[in-house]
Amino acid sequence: MAFRPIAALREKIASLQERWRNARQEIERLRKENEDLRQDRERLKQEKERLRQEQDRLRQENERLKRQLEEAERANKRQAAPFSRRRRKENPQNPGRKRGSAYGQRYSKAIPEKVGEVIAVLAPRRCECGGKLEVETIEHQYQQEIVRKAIWRRFDIPICRCQQCSTRVQGRDRRQTSDALGGGGGAIRAGGFGPGD
Numbered sequence: 645m646a647f648r649p650i651a652a653l654r655e656k657i658a659s660l661q662e663r664w665r666n667a668r669q670e671i672e673r674l675r676k677e678n679e680d681l682r683q684d685r686e687r688l689k690q691e692k693e694r695l696r697q698e699q700d701r702l703r704q705e706n707e708r709l710k711r712q713l714e715e716a717e718r719a720n721k722r723q724a725a726p727f728s729r730r731r732r733k734e735n736p737q738n739p740g741r742k743r744g745s746a747y748g749q750r751y752s753k754a755i756p757e758k759v760g761e762v763i764a765v766l767a768p769r770r771c772e773c774g775g776k777l778e779v780e781t782i783e784h785q786y787q788q789e790i791v792r793k794a795i796w797r798r799f800d801i802p803i804c805r806c807q808q809c810s811t812r813v814q815g816r817d818r819r820q821t822s823d824a825l826g827g828g829g830g831a832i833r834a835g836g837f838g839p840g841d
Contacts, residue, residue: 649756651818665666666761670834681820699797701713713830730813740821753788755784755826756786756788756796758796758799759796760795760796760797761795761797761798762798762800762801763797763798763799763817763819764800765799765800765801765802765815765816765817766802766812766815766817766818767779767802767804767815768804768813768814768815768816771804771806771808771809771811772809772811772813773806773808773809773811775806775807775808775809776804776806776807776808777804777805777806777807777813778804778807779802779803779804780803780804780805781802782800782801782802782803783800783801783803783814783825784798784799784800784801784825784826784827785799785801785820785824785825785826786798786799786826787799787819787820787821787822797819799817799819799820801814801815801816801825802814802815
């Protein structure tokens with residue numbers, strides 16, 4: 645009978661030792677898992693830093709490419725070489741032709757020797773203001789139309805003056821391609837009539 649408590653104590657000690665071994669194994673497993681998690685956290689931290697640096701690099705690259713694109717678009721809007729300059733002249737000349745005698749030779753087309761068709765243009769019935777028109781003179785407009793051979797047409801255009809508002813008004817034919825008078829009214833076209841035919 646005296647041995648029963650000793651045996652029970654031994655069983656209890658053995659049970660406690662087993663529980664202690666299991667607890668140590670669990671502690672070791674948790675320590676190892678904790679170490680793995682710490683290493684994972686460190687690895688993720690490094691990866692995050694690497695990605696941040698990559699993001700900064702890509703942002704800088706994006707800004708650089710945007711600047712290059714804007715510069716290329718600005719350069720594309722400029723005139724082509726040899727007129728394109730990055731630095732402007734200190735004392736540039738004014739653009740366009742000079743006034744007066746410095747203008748250079750003035751030119752207009754010569755009146756043709758032979759006209760293939762003469763078209764009498766009707767004068768407008770009334771001025772835009774509603775007043776009656778009185779013919780002052782007839783001006784000529786020459787127009788060249790190229791189909792298979794050159795045909796010169798002369799439009800005899802009545803130039804009118806409104807008796808009510810004194811506005812100058814001229815007639816127009818549907819075959820006219822411009823309102824200019826004289827040789828300057830000529831236009832080289834390949835077949836067909838003017839706009840709105």
